[in-house]
Amino acid sequence: MHVIFNEKKMDVHTLFSKEQIQTRIQTIAKEINQSLGSKDPLVIVIVLNGAFIFAADLVRYLEMPTEIETIRLKSYEGTSSTGHIQMMTPLSGNVEGKNVLVIEDIVETGRTIHFLLNELNSKKAKSVKICTLLNKPDAHESPTHLDYIGFDIGKNFVIGYGLDLDGMYRNWPYIAELMPSK
Numbered sequence: 001m002h003v004i005f006n007e008k009k010m011d012v013h014t015l016f017s018k019e020q021i022q023t024r025i026q027t028i029a030k031e032i033n034q035s036l037g038s039k040d041p042l043v044i045v046i047v048l049n050g051a052f053i054f055a056a057d058l059v060r061y062l063e064m065p066t067e068i069e070t071i072r073l074k075s076y077e078g079t080s081s082t083g084h085i086q087m088m089t090p091l092s093g094n095v096e097g098k099n100v101l102v103i104e105d106i107v108e109t110g111r112t113i114h115f116l117l118n119e120l121n122s123k124k125a126k127s128v129k130i131c132t133l134l135n136k137p138d139a140h141e142s143p144t145h146l147d148y149i150g151f152d153i154g155k156n157f158v159i160g161y162g163l164d165l166d167g168m169y170r171n172w173p174y175i176a177e178l179m180p181s182k
């Protein structure tokens with residue numbers, strides 16, 4: 001398989017199949033239901049654009065009463081982080097005094113998560129838990145606590161299932177890894 005990026009063909013290979021992702025999501029949902037319980041209301045903050053597919057699948061297994069909010073952040077150009085985070089669309093809704101669960105597609109340097117924690121603390125959320133489908137532990141720049149993780153992966157760029165390469169390929173039902181050019 002290959003994708004086109006900057007007019008170059010790049011090899012990709014499947015890292016997680018559709019079935020592997022769906023099975024893992026059911027397990028994460030069980031973990032969240034067990035630890036947060038089925039009674040206390042929860043505000044879910046979906047980090048757009050990347051987390052929209054993961055969040056849509058995950059929230060359907062959650063048992064507590066939920067409100068769904070979004071925030072749109074951007075830090076990437078092509079396959080590398082620009083190092084600064086732009087808030088394209090601010091947080092929808094009010095989190096003051098509420099328990100929040102952030103749903104993210106992938107954690108790399110951890111900057112986005114730290115940005116979100118600041119944002120949610122400044123809006124006086126009562127508690128904040130983080131759930132990410134993918135985590136690149138070797139790329140964290142500072143200690144970043146994650147409460148629920150789908151899969152730990154290496155440092156290669158990945159696409160599909162919400163994750164994009166310059167806006168493309170988010171619709172793939174599986175996750176593929178871009179092979180570094182030889």
Ligand code: IMP
Pocket residue numbers: 050075076081104105106107108109110111112113156157158159163164165
């Ligand atoms: P961080 O702020 O460096 O942790 O980066 C997090 C954001 O960068 C994610 O929310 C993604 O939008 C993007 N990102 C990081 N790694 C990848 C990747 O391998 N594929 C696609 N997007 C990525």
Ligand code: MG
Pocket residue numbers: 047048049050051104105106
């Ligand atoms: Mg993201």
